[in-house]
Amino acid sequence: MSANDDRDPLFRYDDPVFADERLLEITHLPGPDRIVGRDEQMQRVADALNPAIFGSEPNHLFIFGKTGTGKSLISRSVTKRVISEAKRDDITVKYAFIDCGEQNTEASIVKTIAQLVNEPKKSGVSVPDRGLGTGDYYKRLWQAVDHCTDVTIVILDEIDMLEDDEVLRKLSRAGENRRISDSSIGIIGISNKIDFPDHLSERVKSSLSRDELVFSPYDANQLVEILEKRRDAFHDGVLSGDVIPLTAALAAQEHGDARKAIDILRNAGRIAKKQSASRVTAEHVRDAKEKTEADRFNELIEGSPQQAKAILYSLTLLTENSTEKEFPTKIIYNQYKEVARRLDFDVLSERRVQEILQEQNFLNVIQSEREGRGRGRGAHAKHRLLENPSIVKKVLLRDSRLAPLEEES
Numbered sequence: 001m002s003a004n005d006d007r008d009p010l011f012r013y014d015d016p017v018f019a020d021e022r023l024l025e026i027t028h029l030p031g032p033d034r035i036v037g038r039d040e041q042m043q044r045v046a047d048a049l050n051p052a053i054f055g056s057e058p059n060h061l062f063i064f065g066k067t068g069t070g071k072s073l074i075s076r077s078v079t080k081r082v083i084s085e086a087k088r089d090d091i092t093v094k095y096a097f098i099d100c101g102e103q104n105t106e107a108s109i110v111k112t113i114a115q116l117v118n119e120p121k122k123s124g125v126s127v128p129d130r131g132l133g134t135g136d137y138y139k140r141l142w143q144a145v146d147h148c149t150d151v152t153i154v155i156l157d158e159i160d161m162l163e164d165d166e167v168l169r170k171l172s173r174a175g176e177n178r179r180i181s182d183s184s185i186g187i188i189g190i191s192n193k194i195d196f197p198d199h200l201s202e203r204v205k206s207s208l209s210r211d212e213l214v215f216s217p218y219d220a221n222q223l224v225e226i227l228e229k230r231r232d233a234f235h236d237g238v239l240s241g242d243v244i245p246l247t248a249a250l251a252a253q254e255h256g257d258a259r260k261a262i263d264i265l266r267n268a269g270r271i272a273k274k275q276s277a278s279r280v281t282a283e284h285v286r287d288a289k290e291k292t293e294a295d296r297f298n299e300l301i302e303g304s305p306q307q308a309k310a311i312l313y314s315l316t317l318l319t320e321n322s323t324e325k326e327f328p329t330k331i332i333y334n335q336y337k338e339v340a341r342r343l344d345f346d347v348l349s350e351r352r353v354q355e356i357l358q359e360q361n362f363l364n365v366i367q368s369e370r371e372g373r374g375r376g377r378g379a380h381a382k383h384r385l386l387e388n389p390s391i392v393k394k395v396l397l398r399d400s401r402l403a404p405l406e407e408e409s
Ligand SMILES: Nc1ncnc2c1ncn2[C@@H]1O[C@H](COP(=O)(O)OP(=O)(O)OP(=O)(O)O)[C@@H](O)[C@H]1O
Pocket: 025, 026, 028, 029, 030, 034, 035, 036, 037, 038, 065, 066, 067, 068, 069, 070, 071, 072, 073, 074, 191, 192, 226, 258, 259, 262
């Protein structure tokens, strides 16, 4: 009798494809021996954080680069190494990793850092989830930082999504302003937008001295190397010879994006497993690319209201049926009116549609550029999809309220 004979037959207990799928999950932090081609950037981050090892204030640092170029990986990896090195001299370094896309208000950022750092027995304070004003959360943060750590490293991912940059000024000047006396704080800000510092308020710009670092995209060879170092996520012999080079080539098409490469490889394995295939092949990789792009687009529009989806659908129809790529608001509006009627939606005003297009531009779903300058520029903007229309359409039609469009198309 085998070990699985008494298990519930409803489930599967073997995995013929993956040996350890977690190695391909986005939350997985690979060890230094699996990190490829980032020695120089790692050294620069280490230089900025170096004082923390002795309990002194690190230099603040902004890291820029396109998606999937290893910005958060290198920040987290070096921070962890700082923490363990400091520990050898009894220095406590803690870190808070915050995604400003999800938490963008001053109060929620301060609260989260305080909760991550705080040990109530040491600080004598608690940090409740709700019920305090921003000022009170700051007070508890200073208490927590002073009593529970020597150095706190705050990593702010997607820092350009911050609603108010005042939090940067307060965190960076906490020591100087005697908010904290026995501890210090270092900030690592991460962004895809290289011009982000230009948008900081003058107060923050002048008070936040920092180093800056740019991460360039990977080339296809580096992507191959990154994937090779995760090959052990699969059982021996499961990956066909062309799978890794093809995955790397597809991920390098727009820019060398390691996140996309790893996502495609993981999805290819999942598709193969679903089909009960014994090997992952080039065909699985191609299907996985489409799924990866659709999932990514889905993440971008997940929270969007149905009216916004109808507007995007209108832009998709225009894109599909024309050699043009960019369309003025007016044209999109005319198409939208027809789509809204077909869906039995209330028809929004042109001004509202313009606003929604601007929001989608902000979310990086579309790109909007004004034509000329001066007043009324909103109405004269031109918009284009940033994703392949067939993928956009597929994802939009996943929404059951938009599904009737599929039957008619
Ligand atoms: N040099 C590298 N070596 C090994 N794996 C890497 C490397 N760079 C990135 N990765 C992997 O690629 C994925 C994306 O990396 P990461 O999240 O650091 O990118 P990012 O630049 O912060 O992207 P985003 O702006 O989208 O957050 C992660 O799974 C990470 O482990």
